[in-house]
Amino acid sequence: MNMFLDILEYILPFALILFSFILGLLFEKRGLKLLKKFAKKTGWESYGIIIARALRGIVLLWFVIAGVFVATLSFPINTSVREFIQKAILATFLASVTFVVSKLAVSFVELYSNRGNEGSPLSSLFEIFTRLVIFSLGLLIIIQSLGIAITPLLTALGIGGVSIGLALQNTLSNLFSGLNILTSQKVRVGDYIKLGSGEEGYVTDIAWRQTIIKEFNENLIIIPNSYLISSNFKNYALPEKELLITVELGVSYNSDLEQVEMVTIEIAKEVMQEVEGGIPNFEPFLRFHQFDYFSINLTVYLRVNEFIDHLIVKHEFIKRLRKRYQLEGIELPFPIKATYIPDKKF
Template sequence: MRVFHGVTNALIIFLCFLLAGIFLRKTLLPRLMTCASRTPWIIDKAIVSKLRRWVVPWFILFGFISGLEYGDVQVPHYKFMNKTCLIVLSVSIMFFLAEVVGEFIKAYVRKADVNIPQVSILEHFTKWLVIVLGVLIILYSLGVPIGPILTGFGIGGLAVALALQDTLSNFFSGLHLLMSKQIRPGDYIRMDSGEEGYVVDITWRNTVIRELPNNYVIVPNAKLSKATIKNYYLPHKEMAVLVQVGVSYDSDLEKVEKVTIEVAKEVMEDVVGGVPSFEPLIRYHTFSDFSINFTVVLRAQEVVDQHLIKHEFVKRLHKRYKREGIEIPYPVRKVYLKEEKWDREIVDGSSS
């Protein structure tokens, strides 16, 4: 009879904890998430979002441990079961903290720049760092000496570092790229070897670049850190768009400048990717063989917008020049032959 009462009490305690966990997950946590979304902090949102996954398993473990402790149940190997539950609870808390740190990093990156996707290398590095520290703390709490383990890690780490020089070089190069903020996921870059596109992700080994034709270029981090790179998003996304134009020598240059500026303003205001507030300008610079050349300066919101801007500008400028009677000359070269008067005696001598 006593055993029956003990089992009943343990079962009641376990069910109470289970219902409490379900209640918290279904009722209290959504309200906490609503409150957290109204605050300017990032860490509270990360904690509440990850609690939804772990709160019920934790209460199940609490209920099991409390049922064994206060339910007056005589269970063989009680201490072993109790310690096992505590280890499982500690491991779950360790993984919870690792997920919170990873979520915090992703949320911080998104807040720093809306267009930046997740950064795998930073997220995974911090997660594994928290997991390793958690394992060491759990072993220490169980009475396992961690001094020899740390010594073994040091010796093993030296051997691994020698064996994985290229991998570690890529890893630390990726960290350097992130910390220096010279290249960020979401940036449009061009390497000195010719590859260009959007940086999709920086992993522990390589950097993924998506080209405009929607192909991926995988570049080792060590190679990327040594390359000469043009970042089209730094210091700003907006960039100047230069278009080279030439007109005939018979053209009225004042009229050419006025008409060209009018067309450029239309393009800035009408074409997607243009900067309407920008005032276009032209600069004459060369007397070439068949034309007077000048540069038209436009402005695009980002690098990929320049193609449509140039496309529309060339079409509209050609149409407007044709209507205004402004000639865009063909590449021609005029050759003048000078007639020379030959000496009659020389001519007669050569004819004889």
């Protein structure tokens, strides 16, 4: 009988761990599916998916941790060893909670950023910064829970931080410039910008050291954050992505300007309605503004969804307008200049 109890005393802890492992598997397969179904029924499907992804694999770990903890209470081991194991269990549990909170925070911020009016994606710098803050707090909580005083550690980190800051001035300058870019919202991922030095393209990412711009021909431009924030640039996506564009042209002095205006506006409306990238409900307009050497010049104003759409809209407008001008007999004059040659006596 005593032998059976002794065997049971050693087998029971392993049985508890195995039982908790099986229970964790069942809960992860069934429980997370039920969570998704409940979230879908209540209209919170996106949140349910995010929570389920964050908990996948972690729930099983928590059940195993619980099983190991209970097993240590019944397993015949030394008290100091038991305390060490329990502290390791606590540290593992807190680390897993920190990991889950980090994933949830980044996912929720990404969800809300994509739900905004502009649908601006989350930059890698903001994601790294969010994870860094959460993991730092989690690490401090773990150290404190293990009975280690964190005050001397923070003091040492503060002194060491000064030395590190002096050694990494350029890196820190780019880091804080990147944070400034993110918080000011003057440049966002997905915006089309043009620098004063001529580089232009879509912002694909704002990282901790540089901002990455993708040109229309698929080339990447890497710009240090400190350079970007101190330079002049034009953001074609602010204050909104819709953009007013202009087309400059000139007609002959023999043209009927009333007819020119009517025909040009008609073609402009047609382009706005039919060409992808145009704003269908926008009323295009034109203004005559100059008597030039060989033509009366005018500017046509159109509106597009975003900067890159001006290419196809201008392309179609010029083609259709020239064809219609030819049908209406409206002349687009060649550039000419009168030349004065004084009389010379030979």
